[in-house]
Amino acid sequence: MTDAGPGRAGRKTEQAGGSGRSVRVFYPDWEMECCGTPFSVGDEIAWTLVHEDVAPGDAAVWADCLDERGRLRVATRHGPAPEKGSGAPVVAGRVRSIQVVMAGYRAGERVPGERWLRPVERCPKWFARRVTAEPEAAPGAGPGDRSYHRDECGVIVEVAVARGRCEP
Numbered sequence: 384m385t386d387a388g389p390g391r392a393g394r395k396t397e398q399a400g401g402s403g404r405s406v407r408v409f410y411p412d413w414e415m416e417c418c419g420t421p422f423s424v425g426d427e428i429a430w431t432l433v434h435e436d437v438a439p440g441d442a443a444v445w446a447d448c449l450d451e452r453g454r455l456r457v458a459t460r461h462g463p464a465p466e467k468g469s470g471a472p473v474v475a476g477r478v479r480s481i482q483v484v485m486a487g488y489r490a491g492e493r494v495p496g497e498r499w500l501r502p503v504e505r506c507p508k509w510f511a512r513r514v515t516a517e518p519e520a521a522p523g524a525g526p527g528d529r530s531y532h533r534d535e536c537g538v539i540v541e542v543a544v545a546r547g548r549c550e551p
Contacts, residue, residue, distance in 0.1 A: 403476075405479055407447050407448045408474055408539070410540055412535060412537045415507070422478055422482060423481075423504055424505075427476070428476065428478055430474055430475075431473055434456060435455045435457050437497065441493075458500075462542075467503055474544065475542075481504070482502050483502075483510070484539055485533050486499075486533065491506075507538075512535075513534065514532075543551055
């Protein structure tokens, strides 16, 4: 994959191929639903990354997607603009795997430490809401608690990268 073209100076990229390492990136549901193009296992991708802090209660369940500073790698189409020379990090490579992420919510807020994964061959364009409402399985839920539900909130993508680094 090349990184040529006007205005792309300062862009940090990873190239696919060879026996390089892989990184895991979270691609949020709203990013895909807004402006994303679904992709499949085996596709070549190049995405701008932002790094987000993870709540202490979620650090263990997101550990597989954290960079060496403990921040979540997130694909974005709305963050820094590498085409304008911002130097924003980019991950580029071949998609090795895709997993739909489902999280628990109570009264509209994410429940810390809850995450379920479902492997897929192709990233969905649209994500399911209120996939399941299992109040008995929710921590601290009582009989008849209807404030708890699970939503699909994005995908975790394993990307094969060949050389260099994903993060600056």
